[in-house]
Amino acid sequence: MLDLCLLAVMSDDPAYGYEMTKRLRDRGLGIVGEGSIYPLLGRLERDGLVETYRAASNGGPPRKYYRPSSAGRIALAQGVSEWRASRDAVDAVLAPIKVEVAS
């Protein structure tokens, strides 16, 4: 699921590794727990789902920027569709459950 989130945060604007973690955090996903985004970015690159290029960052050293490839955009669209379907199915199952919170 995190790979889908990475494709999502780089789809608007190309980003380098740390920039992506900031965007994820800004959207409420304070990751990372086990592992980190770097192996995931490596896998996305290996699978041809992202394109990369090096460019200077704001006054810093050149960074490796990532953006979804055409295959990555297709994978993102499919992944979002599957995620929404799964989420709706789980919601339908859980909807009748009334949660009582003891005060």
Place this chain on the structure above:
Amino acid sequence: MSDFVEQCRREWTRLGVPGSLAEEMAEDLAADLREAEADGISAEELLGSSARDPRAFAASWAAERGIIPASRDEGRARRKSRVLIAFTAVAAVALVVAVALLVTGEPRVGITTNNASVHFPPAQVNPSFFPPPGRVSTSAATPIEWVLLVLALVALGFAAWLWSNWGRARESLPA
């Protein structure tokens, strides 16, 4: 932080990651760690539990990028299969050579023992016990083709057992 990057770099070198790729990953990681530190974010927050195990982190990153085998187990399995193939081939060749020697009756050599203290009284020796004169060079000799045959059969049996064990071990691995 630089120590973490340095340990990653060493691990990539040890794993055989090409120097340019290792350098690229190390530079990106170092730059990200520096920027995170400037933002007040620790390496643990950025890398999660990987921050405590740079070698595993480095290996995982390189494996996911596809620049080293996915796991050392796969590398070991490949090496083991090559050794097994070579061992089986040598045993098979030895068997073929032994059979060829037995069929052709060549060469006329034998393996002799050094136990020269064993003597039989002439009266107890049955002349028909001895093979033809050209067949064995000395007494107490064992034809080399028979020794080779036994060794080859034992080696092939051992190889079959190893292949069987290895196959079962691979079947039990997760996909």
